[in-house]
Amino acid sequence: MQVTSSKKLLSKYKIMAIKLSGGKIYDPAHQVDGEQRDLYIVGEKIYHELPDQEKVTQTYDLKGCIVMAGAIDLHTHIGGGKVNIARTMMLEDQHQHPQEGDHLCRTGCGHAVPSTFTAGYRYAEMGYTACFEPAVLPVNARQAHMEMADTPMVDKGGYVLLGNDDFLLNMIEQGVAQSTINDYVAWILNASQCIGIKVVNPGGIHAFKFNQRRLDVDEKGPANITPREIIKKLSRAVHELGVPHPLHVHASNLGIPGNFKTTLATMSAAEGLPIHLTHIQFHSYGAEGDYNFSSAACEIAEAINSTPNVTADVGQIMFGQTITTSGDTMMQYFGHEHAYPKKWTVMDIECEAGCGVIPFKYRDKSFVNALQWAIGLEIFLQVDDPWRVFLTTDHPNGAPFTSYPHLIKLLMNRSFRNDAFNIINVDAQKMSNLSSMDREYSLYEIAVMTRAAPAKILGLSDHGHLGEGASANITVYTQQDDVEQMFAKPALVFKNGQLIVKEGQIVKTVHGKTHVIKPEYNEDIEKPLKKYFDNYQTISLPNFKISDDEMEECIGSSITVHPCVRD
Amino acid sequence: MQFNNVTCPHCGLLCDDLSLEVNEGLVRLISPSNSPCAAAFEDASINGKLPSAQINGKDVSLDAAIERASEILKNASQPLINGMIADVQASRATVALAEKTGAVMDHANSSTMRPNVAVMQRIGKVKTTLSEARNRADNVIIFGSQVLTRFPRLIERILKPEKSLGSEDTLSKTITILDAADCETSDQIDRHEGLDYHKVNASSLDTIIQAFHSIIQETPELTDDTDSMTRTLVELKNTLLSKNYTVLIWNTGLLDPIAAEQTIQTLTLMIKSLMTEIRCVGMPLGGSKGEITANQVVTWQSGVPLPTAFMSGVPIHDPVTHNAKAMLANQEADAMLWLSTYRSTDTPPTTDIPTIVVGHANMQCDNVAVFIPVGVPGIDTRGLACRTDSVATLPLKKIRDINLPNASDIIEKITQQI
Numbered sequence: 001m002q003v004t005s006s007k008k009l010l011s012k013y014k015i016m017a018i019k020l021s022g023g024k025i026y027d028p029a030h031q032v033d034g035e036q037r038d039l040y041i042v043g044e045k046i047y048h049e050l051p052d053q054e055k056v057t058q059t060y061d062l063k064g065c066i067v068m069a070g071a072i073d074l075h076t077h078i079g080g081g082k083v084n085i086a087r088t089m090m091l092e093d094q095h096q097h098p099q100e101g102d103h104l105c106r107t108g109c110g111h112a113v114p115s116t117f118t119a120g121y122r123y124a125e126m127g128y129t130a131c132f133e134p135a136v137l138p139v140n141a142r143q144a145h146m147e148m149a150d151t152p153m154v155d156k157g158g159y160v161l162l163g164n165d166d167f168l169l170n171m172i173e174q175g176v177a178q179s180t181i182n183d184y185v186a187w188i189l190n191a192s193q194c195i196g197i198k199v200v201n202p203g204g205i206h207a208f209k210f211n212q213r214r215l216d217v218d219e220k221g222p223a224n225i226t227p228r229e230i231i232k233k234l235s236r237a238v239h240e241l242g243v244p245h246p247l248h249v250h251a252s253n254l255g256i257p258g259n260f261k262t263t264l265a266t267m268s269a270a271e272g273l274p275i276h277l278t279h280i281q282f283h284s285y286g287a288e289g290d291y292n293f294s295s296a297a298c299e300i301a302e303a304i305n306s307t308p309n310v311t312a313d314v315g316q317i318m319f320g321q322t323i324t325t326s327g328d329t330m331m332q333y334f335g336h337e338h339a340y341p342k343k344w345t346v347m348d349i350e351c352e353a354g355c356g357v358i359p360f361k362y363r364d365k366s367f368v369n370a371l372q373w374a375i376g377l378e379i380f381l382q383v384d385d386p387w388r389v390f391l392t393t394d395h396p397n398g399a400p401f402t403s404y405p406h407l408i409k410l411l412m413n414r415s416f417r418n419d420a421f422n423i424i425n426v427d428a429q430k431m432s433n434l435s436s437m438d439r440e441y442s443l444y445e446i447a448v449m450t451r452a453a454p455a456k457i458l459g460l461s462d463h464g465h466l467g468e469g470a471s472a473n474i475t476v477y478t479q480q481d482d483v484e485q486m487f488a489k490p491a492l493v494f495k496n497g498q499l500i501v502k503e504g505q506i507v508k509t510v511h512g513k514t515h516v517i518k519p520e521y522n523e524d525i526e527k528p529l530k531k532y533f534d535n536y537q538t539i540s541l542p543n544f545k546i547s548d549d550e551m552e553e554c555i556g557s558s559i560t561v562h563p564c565v566r567d
Numbered sequence: 568m569q570f571n572n573v574t575c576p577h578c579g580l581l582c583d584d585l586s587l588e589v590n591e592g593l594v595r596l597i598s599p600s601n602s603p604c605a606a607a608f609e610d611a612s613i614n615g616k617l618p619s620a621q622i623n624g625k626d627v628s629l630d631a632a633i634e635r636a637s638e639i640l641k642n643a644s645q646p647l648i649n650g651m652i653a654d655v656q657a658s659r660a661t662v663a664l665a666e667k668t669g670a671v672m673d674h675a676n677s678s679t680m681r682p683n684v685a686v687m688q689r690i691g692k693v694k695t696t697l698s699e700a701r702n703r704a705d706n707v708i709i710f711g712s713q714v715l716t717r718f719p720r721l722i723e724r725i726l727k728p729e730k731s732l733g734s735e736d737t738l739s740k741t742i743t744i745l746d747a748a749d750c751e752t753s754d755q756i757d758r759h760e761g762l763d764y765h766k767v768n769a770s771s772l773d774t775i776i777q778a779f780h781s782i783i784q785e786t787p788e789l790t791d792d793t794d795s796m797t798r799t800l801v802e803l804k805n806t807l808l809s810k811n812y813t814v815l816i817w818n819t820g821l822l823d824p825i826a827a828e829q830t831i832q833t834l835t836l837m838i839k840s841l842m843t844e845i846r847c848v849g850m851p852l853g854g855s856k857g858e859i860t861a862n863q864v865v866t867w868q869s870g871v872p873l874p875t876a877f878m879s880g881v882p883i884h885d886p887v888t889h890n891a892k893a894m895l896a897n898q899e900a901d902a903m904l905w906l907s908t909y910r911s912t913d914t915p916p917t918t919d920i921p922t923i924v925v926g927h928a929n930m931q932c933d934n935v936a937v938f939i940p941v942g943v944p945g946i947d948t949r950g951l952a953c954r955t956d957s958v959a960t961l962p963l964k965k966i967r968d969i970n971l972p973n974a975s976d977i978i979e980k981i982t983q984q985i
Contacts, residue, residue: 081958084866091688091884094870098881107666108870109882115870139696142951142960146655147867166702166732209703211811211846333842345691348848349958350698351732357691535730538697540572543583543962550962554656554951 003060016057017042017050018497023062023476026443027069028452029465033444039067041472044496048468062476065491068447069464070129070473072454075248075278075313076395078119079133079147079158081140082325082355085345086113086396089357090323104509106152112322112396116150122402124153125504127475127490130463130512133158134198134248134278135327138165139350139539141192141546142555145514149556153500155512156557157458159248160192161327163199163230164206165352167532169223172233178240179522185237186521187529191545193516193559195458196245197238198278200327201252202230205354208330215330217252217265227252231269239273241519242564244459246274246311251283254331258287260296264303267310276457279315279394281376291367294431295375301382304389311457312383313390316376316407317369318399323359325397332356351536362399370428374421380411381437386448387456404450405487411441412483459562460515472497514557519564569597570966576654576909576945577607578718579854579955580697580725587946589967594946603719610911611943613928613969618940624933633977636904636923636937637984643902643921645878646670649891650905651861652913653974654950654963657925658864660978661906665877667985671900672865673874673891675913676858679819681886682828683851684862684872686835693838695814695848696956701725705736706810708803709744710772711821712764715755718818718852718955722759734811741810743803747771750821767796772817773826779803780837813847820853854955857909863953895920904981905935908944908974923981925974942971 018041024034040047042054050056077083087094087110094109099118101107108115114122123131131151136144136158148156162168162185171181185197204214207221217227235247251266253259263283267275277283286294304310321340326332329346333356336344340361347355362369376398383389391408395401410417418435429435441449455464462471476492489504500508526541533541552558573585585604586597592613596605620632627635640646648665651658651674665672674680686692700707707726715721722742731737743763746752747770756764769775775796782800787793789801807813815834822830834849841847853859858873866872871884874891883889894900895918904923905915911929915922921936928940944950945963948971953960 079867084863084957085687087866087870088684088687088872089691091871095883099870100880101666106663106868107877107881108868110870113870115882116867118870137958139698139959142962143863143953143958146864146951146960150659150868209699209812209846339691343689343691345687346693346842347958348695348699348703350696351702536698536702536728536732538580538701538724539959539961540583542572543574554949554962556659 003058017054019056019059020067020474020476021059021061023065023067024479025067025466026447027466028444028448029456030467032466039466039474041474041494041497044472046466046468046470046472046474060492064479066443066477066479067466068475069451069466069470070475070493070495071127071450072130072464073123073128073392073401074132074390074454074458075134075392076131076401077133077135077325077397078131078151079116080136080144082135082357083113083147085355085357086323086325087115089343089345089359093321104506111402112400116147117152120152120154121506124493124495124501124506126402126404126488127477127493128154129473129493129495130155130460132156132195132458135200136160136192136194137327137349137353138188138192139352141194145193145546145551145555145557148514152509152511153495155515157195157515158192159196159198159245160188160194161198161200161353162188163202163234164204164354166206167529169203169206169225172225172229173223178233178236180525181233182237182240183521183525185234186241186519187525189243190518190521193514193546193551195515195517195562196243196248197234198248198250199230199234200250201254201330202227204252204330205327208333208354209348213330213334215252217262217269228265228269231266231275232271235270235273235275243517243519244562244564245457246276248276248278250278250328254282254328255335257285257293259283259285260299263300267303267307270309272309274309277310277312279392279397280312281315281317281372281379281398284375284379289431291427293368293371295371295378297375297378297382301379304383305385311388311390313392314376314379315392315394315398317362317372318393318403318406319362319364319369319373320399321359321361322396322399323357325355325357327353327355329354329356332358364424367425367427370424371431373424374428374432374434377410377417378432378434378437381439386441386445387453389449390454391449405484408446408487409482409484412446414438414440458515459517511557513560514551515562516559517562517564570964573966574945574952574961574963575604576857576952576963577604577855579852579859580718580720581952581954581959581961582720582724583961587966592967592969594967607910610929611946617969617971618928620940621932621938623936629939629972632937632939633980634984636939636981639902639921639923639936640668640904640981641985643668645900647891647894647900647903648672648906649903650675650907650913650915652856652907652909653861654857654908654944654952655860655864656950657906657908657974657978658861659868660975660982662865662868664978664982665875667982669878669880671874671876671878671889671891671894674856674858674861675907676853676856677874677890678824678892679853680858680862680873682819682831683853685828686831690832690835692835693842693848694956695850696958697725697954700814700850701728702732702737703812704740704814705734706807706813707740707742708813708815709742710776710815710817711750712744712746712753712756713751713821714816714818714852716753717820717855719755722755727759736811741806745772745775747775765799767799768794769796771823771826772821773823773830776830776833780833783837783841807847808845811846814850815847816850816852818852850956852955854953856913857952859955859957860953863957906974906978908941925977928971939977940971941974941977947971948973
């Protein structure tokens, strides 16, 4: 790659125009599949033609290079109390992966649960420019946002957790109008400065506080309502408020053999409205075979293929040491006997949620782990539409996010995948049809699932694509046969028009923004809320809400508000 | 002028229903009345001239003090950043300073924080938060009545609520408080009705906890010779097994410093064994000097908890080797920055190494190398603080404007000049 710049022009023009010349463009939002084109960066935006009165001050010759928008991770646990618990519990891992500081970068450490600065650097080095924390507890939202504010390089956002909070469960139990539930959902999005709504084991975390150890979709919990009712109400609220991101659902019965039936029931609970099933690999298990554990990837993929309102991210596992962090106290407690090393943390939280943190080592010679690995890949390969399946490892629960390049290679290279398959547990091999799957993801499809589709499903209109006027978040890869190498170390990464990474190395540090939505609501909802806070909570209502200026001044991140649009 | 919904940072409960009156430099707690925290707020009052920055006890300009502080830290071979009694923003600034100077960071309440962290690292934990305890618990066991003195509104705000989301049993919780023979009984015991208080014949709270664990594992046969402590604890076990949600409360500072880690491990193992059948959770209380805040910030920014050593250029958590108390005793630090913003009484430990104090404006610090008075978070500066349960973060308001600088600004300026 050749770089030319004109110093004379640099001084003459206030805004530098950068020309990205001759790269192969993969921009699925505009159906561009590897076309050779020039792009221009002026200020923070992308242009296809050089605007009048602008002069190119720097040209990157990108012949032989692949150009995509900056990647977006729509489900990664990078902030909030559970991550700090995980950091504390993973001391050996932290010490084994030190990050030295220099004139650009802050120090830090960690592989499975990196420190905030380190997480930002690792994401940028892989060409990611936005990351979304999927489990923001309302009462812990300030901390989650502070940690994300201290995660440099990338834009951020959070999905706020509902569906186990006494306030909502009581409203549903009392049969209040959907419009009142909508007001509450809109209020909590505003109060917590988030971009989406997540529900984790609907009603199950609440039930666990009453010593209930399992809750299926059509079973009534202690609040006298079913998970199905919670999903139905919340998915409708999200839809009617015009929240771009569908209800983000961590379904019931995570990790239980035979749970694919629960997952199918969860899909149907949305009654045709948009619903996003997260880390669906952990919810795609049958109970067949000698070990009473089998793959139901085919059933799940077929359901996704035939149900257009459903999207999913996979939550692929990778072999090695990691730590699982989840709001799902019920199922984390159920799985605590598998902890490695043998330690585990469970917390009940503020009549609204919970958290379970359990270190875990996935082993390729373990039947269950090997089959989990295969099931994730089977889902990727059997879901037809890459716009509706997303590349995640549920960082750090399935694996640290730094394993994405390896995962991409598994998807793009059949022989590499089969070589990997041939060394996993033999009994697991017998229970999987992975090696018979011919599909190899194309670069275009990878660009869909890591750029265009996440931006679309989050309502980030100027992200995830290379159209005229888009934010200049651009990742350039030097084309090479080994896609793992290619995706691990981009040649160039631009964040809002600034070059931040060159040949996989940070060259400039920047701070991203926090993406939020602010749906409107009837302020009367604050009357019952005030009563609820005064009577039962240990924080007052005014102090619970996070204002815009608090985000900027105290939490440390400015916000970008995205519109809510009803169909 | 009156301010409502003010957060109190003077214990880890972070009650946020306070009303304060500010009259120029004077601060007064209006409600709750008769609160032991009133004195801590009055401590922030400044009548007349603002205290000046000082070098060796002599008034100097703020810039000169910052410059001198930078020089001291720059020339030190092994600086120590200590105290850390501060809000989020100042804690953030301190991490950057520690990185740049290769310092060891530790907290004034490090010794009481460490046993909880160590046990979490070894076996994990099972915990609950304040609102959960308030609404869900029907049974509470408190180890040490002094917990009530240290967390003065625990009973009023958490354990004896007027209303509850739960059943009648959660409104009238069974609250048992255990003291060892030598424990001083909290005067709060007589102020609240219905507390089941036992002073048992044991040498320490740690002994009671170990005995309770044994009884939880296996109920001894009661005979005429059975001692009264065993009888009390067996009764407590029977109550616990009949209840729906039991919360065990302790404060590490009340435990035997040598045994505390073992004791907390025992508590955690006990809770985990009970959890196979029933719901039982821990609720350790701490955070009276902002240690929860400092530890949270350091953990997310550096990746490891306090104490944190940056001497090798990367963060290391080795509390045995690198902790402030040992470093000062063994003369392993040659300069110290003491950050203490909430109370004038949280002064630095006596040491003969050059000490920089970024401190509460009313702090008396004549004998330190540099003293820089700063605003009190929640009075002079806006900020954030983390509660005892490490879950809730509360806003601290700016309610007075007398031109006291932010501690974070001062630390950032010191860092910039190094």
